[in-house]
Amino acid sequence: MASEIKPPVIILVKPQLGENIGTAARAMYNGGLASMRLVAPRSGWPDPSALKPSAGAYDIIMDAKVFETTREAISDLHLVYATTARMRDMNKPTFTPKQAVEALHDAIAKDVRVGILFGPERTGLENDDLSLVNGLIHIPLNPDFTSLNLAQAVLIMAYEWFQTLNIEGNRKPLRSQPPLASKSELLDFFDQLESELDRTGFLRVLHKRPVMVRNIRNIFQRLSLTSQEVKTLRGVIGSFARPYLKD
Amino acid sequence: MASEIKPPVIILVKPQLGENIGTAARAMYNGGLASMRLVAPRSGWPDPSALKPSAGAYDIIMDAKVFETTREAISDLHLVYATTARMRDMNKPTFTPKQAVEALHDAIAKDVRVGILFGPERTGLENDDLSLVNGLIHIPLNPDFTSLNLAQAVLIMAYEWFQTLNIEGNRKPLRSQPPLASKSELLDFFDQLESELDRTGFLRVLHKRPVMVRNIRNIFQRLSLTSQEVKTLRGVIGSFARPYLKD
Numbered sequence: 075m076a077s078e079i080k081p082p083v084i085i086l087v088k089p090q091l092g093e094n095i096g097t098a099a100r101a102m103y104n105g106g107l108a109s110m111r112l113v114a115p116r117s118g119w120p121d122p123s124a125l126k127p128s129a130g131a132y133d134i135i136m137d138a139k140v141f142e143t144t145r146e147a148i149s150d151l152h153l154v155y156a157t158t159a160r161m162r163d164m165n166k167p168t169f170t171p172k173q174a175v176e177a178l179h180d181a182i183a184k185d186v187r188v189g190i191l192f193g194p195e196r197t198g199l200e201n202d203d204l205s206l207v208n209g210l211i212h213i214p215l216n217p218d219f220t221s222l223n224l225a226q227a228v229l230i231m232a233y234e235w236f237q238t239l240n241i242e243g244n245r246k247p248l249r250s251q252p253p254l255a256s257k258s259e260l261l262d263f264f265d266q267l268e269s270e271l272d273r274t275g276f277l278r279v280l281h282k283r284p285v286m287v288r289n290i291r292n293i294f295q296r297l298s299l300t301s302q303e304v305k306t307l308r309g310v311i312g313s314f315a316r317p318y319l320k321d
Numbered sequence: 322m323a324s325e326i327k328p329p330v331i332i333l334v335k336p337q338l339g340e341n342i343g344t345a346a347r348a349m350y351n352g353g354l355a356s357m358r359l360v361a362p363r364s365g366w367p368d369p370s371a372l373k374p375s376a377g378a379y380d381i382i383m384d385a386k387v388f389e390t391t392r393e394a395i396s397d398l399h400l401v402y403a404t405t406a407r408m409r410d411m412n413k414p415t416f417t418p419k420q421a422v423e424a425l426h427d428a429i430a431k432d433v434r435v436g437i438l439f440g441p442e443r444t445g446l447e448n449d450d451l452s453l454v455n456g457l458i459h460i461p462l463n464p465d466f467t468s469l470n471l472a473q474a475v476l477i478m479a480y481e482w483f484q485t486l487n488i489e490g491n492r493k494p495l496r497s498q499p500p501l502a503s504k505s506e507l508l509d510f511f512d513q514l515e516s517e518l519d520r521t522g523f524l525r526v527l528h529k530r531p532v533m534v535r536n537i538r539n540i541f542q543r544l545s546l547t548s549q550e551v552k553t554l555r556g557v558i559g560s561f562a563r564p565y566l567k568d
Contacts, residue, residue, distance in 0.1 A: 101473070106463040129468060170484075215483055216353040221376060226348070229473055230480055236462055237419075252412055267557075276560035290557065293550050300412060303540050310514075310537065313523035314561040 081106060081235060082178050083189035084228060085147050085154075087113040087203055090195045096127030096135065097225035098192075103131035105232025106239065110138040111147045111189075144203045148189055153181050156191040156199055156207040157227055159220050167209040171234040174211045179238040190231055195224050255304040263304050264291055267311050328353060328482060329425050330436035331475060332394050332401075334360040334450055337442045343374030343382065344472035345439075350378035352479025353486065357385040358394045358436075391450045395436055396505035400428050400545065403438040403446055403454040404474055406467050411448075413543060414456040418481040421458045426485040433501055437478055442471050449531075452538040453504070455545055502551040510551050511538055514558050 084102055089095050089112060099110060112119055119140045128135050141147035148154050155174050169177065178188045191207060193199035204210070213222065213230055222230075255263075268277065268287055277283045299307070331349055336342050336359060346357060359366055366387045375382050388394035395401050402421050416424065425435045438454060440446035451457070460469065460477055469477075502510075515524065515534055524530045546554070 100468075103466045104462045104469060104473075129470075131466065172484075213480075215351045215480070219350045219378065221347075222351060223376075226351075226473070226476055229476065233460075233462070233477055233480075237417075271557065271560060274560040274563065276557060286553075289550070289553055293546070293554065298543075299540065303412070303536070306533075306536055307540065310518065310523060313518060313521040316521065 080182060080187070081108060082175075082182075083109045083111055083151060083187075084231075085111045085113065085144070085189050085191045086115075086224070087144055087147075087191060087199060088116065088194040089224065090116045092117050092121035092123035093127045094195060094224045095121065095138075096124035096129075096131075097223075098228040099124070099128040099131040099134040099138075101225045101229035101232050102134055103128075104229065105234075105236040107232050107235060108134060108137075110134050112138055112140045113144050113147045114142060115140065144191070144206060148191070148206060150187060151189045152186045153178065153188045154191060154207045155189075155209045155211050156204055157193070157211045157213065157231065158204070159198055159213075159222065159227075166204070166207070169209055169211050171211055171213055171230055172237075174209070175231065175234045175238050177209075178235075192224060192227055252300045252302060255299045255301045259301060259304045260294070260299065263294070263308055263311075266308060270311055270315055273315075327429055327434070328355060329422075329429075330356045330358055330398065330434070331478075332358045332360065332391070332436050332438045333362070333471070334391055334394075334438060334446060335363060335441040336471065337363045339364050339368035339370035340374045341442060341471045342368065342385075343371035343376075343378075344470075345475040346371065346375040346378040346381040346385075348472045348476035348479050349381055350375075351476065352481075352483040354479050354482060355381060355384075357381050359385055359387045360391050360394045361389060362387065391438070391453060392504075392508060395438070395453060396503070396508065397434060398436045398504050399433045399501040400425065400435045401438060401454045401504065402436075402456045402458050403451055404440070404458045404460065404478065405451070406445055406460075406469065411451060411457070411539065413451070413454070413539065416456055416458050418458055418460055418477055419484075421456070422478065422481045422485045424456075425482075428501075434503075439471060439474060448535060452535045452542065453508075455542055499547045499549060502546045502548045506548060506551050507541070507546065510555055510558075511541070513555060517558055517562055520562075 084107055086095060086098060095112065095115065102108070102110060115121065124135050125132065155169065181188050190211070191199060191203065193203070213227065215222065267290070271277045277286055331354055333342065333345060342359065342362065349355070349357060362368065371382050372379065402416065428435050437458070438446060438450065440450070460474065462469065514537070518524045524533055
């Protein structure tokens with residue numbers, strides 16, 4: 075099922091610099107997005123200056139499709155959202171990036187073709203472009219400094235997109251863990267440690283002994299020590315138990 | 322309350338290019354982060370080439386503090402996570418960016434000073450740096466293309482940080498906890514422990530020493546030890562360092 079998910083198309087409207095198209099392609103690839111469309115790129119297309127900044131996302135650059143107008147670029151899509159840096163006074167639903175990718179994800183599962191629109195670097199999207207879309211995406215950022223470059227805005231959306239694919243992965247522990255020490259390994263370690271501490275005199279004040287032992291055990295219980303780590307700690311304590319090599 | 326939240330310190334370890342320090346500062350500012358530390362930046366500091374790429378985040382650049390070693394850069398912090406591009410075979414808790422910023426946010430509310438470590442552009446953090454931190458942050462991205470530049474990694478963390486500020490109302494009430502040990506308390510404990518282990522001969526096989534030291538440090542980093550617990554452990558080690566009472 076997940077392998078049949080067709081990710082959102084990324085549409086860059088009037089991008090000014092080939093370099094920014096390249097870094098946007100790289101950000102798309104980071105988040106598992108593959109399909110790029112360009113509306114009237116200022117330096118024409120293909121643009122060799124996009125290649126190096128794409129850092130290897132060549133397929134996205136090579137397969138990018140060019141259109142004259144935003145309208146043509148989105149005509150085969152069903153559901154399109156536009157990113158905006160500032161809040162617009164426009165009666166359209168507005169989403170956070172996370173809300174937007176979740177809505178897109180749900181739509182894709184119903185065979186809806188979806189896209190995300192990004193405006194030119196300095197000016198952002200024009201109201202005519204915004205009138206073509208179903209909703210707006212507002213990236214919540216420091217209100218004193220919302221300036222994001224194109225690739226950064228694409229990266230945030232691509233990152234959030236990838237998290238929707240990964241939801242189940244996020245529920246599981248990320249990595250298989252080495253085997254934990256059994257309680258008997260742990261208790262043998264405590265026995266060894268405490269008998270050494272009796273020997274050194276650390277636990278000599280008898281009425282304090284129970285609480286000190288408990289404090290020390292609590293420290294090591296909190297750790298969820300692995301079997302190997304208990305062996306290491308036993309080696310450490312064992313080394314203290316032997317007469318010093320040199321003093 | 323929220324206005325007193327002191328955001329995480331961003332620590333860039335051995336950044337290679339001033340330009341990347343500038344773009345990282347910009348990404349920090351986007352997410353409302355203000356405090357930057359640099360460990361041994363390759364081109365020295367101050368570095369005028371950082372200014373223009375910061376796109377106006379001058380205060381962050383001007384206030385950045387420089388350190389010789391990672392250890393010094395984090396010594397006054399209590400809880401530090403490190404970002405890693407690949408999964409490490411290391412028994413440390415591993416978080417998504419969202420899980421990490423939520424944990425940091427909760428810690429800050431209890432007056433814990435926190436930081437996030439980022440490695441050099443090409444090579445990432447070394448295992449010795451990772452042995453100093455409490456947990457790892459793995460940014461889930463397209464497994465075929467996880468290459469993120471420094472500023473992009475900082476942006477993802479800064480963006481997620483800003484989202485935690487926005488959901489203040491949803492947050493759980495906090496349980497009061499005893500104060501965590503600062504990194505300098507912890508590192509002093511490591512120094513004491515390792516010098517004792519040198520003395521007992523436990524670390525005598527020189528080519529194994531670095532990995533053994535790292536394994537031992539990792540055990541205790543996982544704990545988020547309190548200040549009082551570090552004192553207890555220092556007492557334990559101190560008792561081993563004295564001649565035995567009876568043998």
